[in-house]
Amino acid sequence: MAIRLSRIYTRTGDQGHTALVGGKRVAKESARLEAYGTTDELNSIVGIVRTYLPQYRDRFGADFEPYAETLRRIQNELFDVGSELATPPDGEYPQMHQMGAGEIKLLEAEMDAMEKELEPLKSFTLPGGGVLNAFLHQARTVCRRAERECWRLKREEDINDNLIIYVNRLSDHLFVQSRWVAKRLGEPEFLWDRALRIEENKKAARAAKSRPGRGGARVKSR
Template identity: 45%
Template structure:
């Protein structure tokens, strides 16, 4: 259980922050950049939810919870010591990736195949989902970069890769099942 009885601690005033295992690192470290960008994705999902209803809102709520799981995973290095930890760290599970895949497949089955690239936009929900997509791609790049230097849960990277695909499919669904997608016209303004 988390208890926040004081919001500021002053422990980061020198430019360092604590990871989930208590280690202190620079606030610009690759690990902090990765999980900080996951937090940014979560905020963009919160904005998208202002325009979502029903099943879409419920799916986005699940994704927000998964993103907190992902942040908890990424803020906890030393995967090789998970078994020894006093409190087992929360790690993203392959089942969370598989759920995204199933949802992507279900949305894609309802969409006409694309014959052009689409521009981010359309309905307010679709535009917000495209923003979620691009920020999640950045989070993925940062997580992959981190994985080149330190151990990262492979399911975390897979989740981020699928998540941007999920947002793409959801953006199309939010554009009247793709009928109102804004199509790219190559060279239209030459």
């Protein structure tokens, strides 16, 4: 499909409707618009991460270029997702790209590689600890919303199953990215305190039981 933008405003949407690929007009609050609008919002946040990234080039070292390329690819894939969501079944065209198993498997392979470098979590993480970490968590939450919007659309119209799986997998990818980036930059991860306190209380209880005379070692009766 050829792209040619000669003027941004058209006035055709001033009455609350807009055109999908193929020309069909729908309400701006329709499920399809919500789905690709949320995908666009997600892409903007990934763009923020990508914009800040060069400030950390030295701290990433040899991992900088591969990670920068991953973010570039994800932004382009999200645009593909948005384009597909903006195309109803009757608006599909020859050579139209649709998300497939290849994009999903690549996300999974990247997650597996990043997780090998990470320690297991002992609590749920909270957004923050560093700039990139915070924005990646924001991207993760918007990605979850995009997935929900895609499922809402799927209840009304048929959409590509692989597209929804890709969005689901990407939210996990963004979470793993947040942890991997924190480790690479030597920045802290914010953790949910209650889970940590529960674990500390369990350790204290186990330690108390193991002390003689405290319920751990029993005196043998004669």
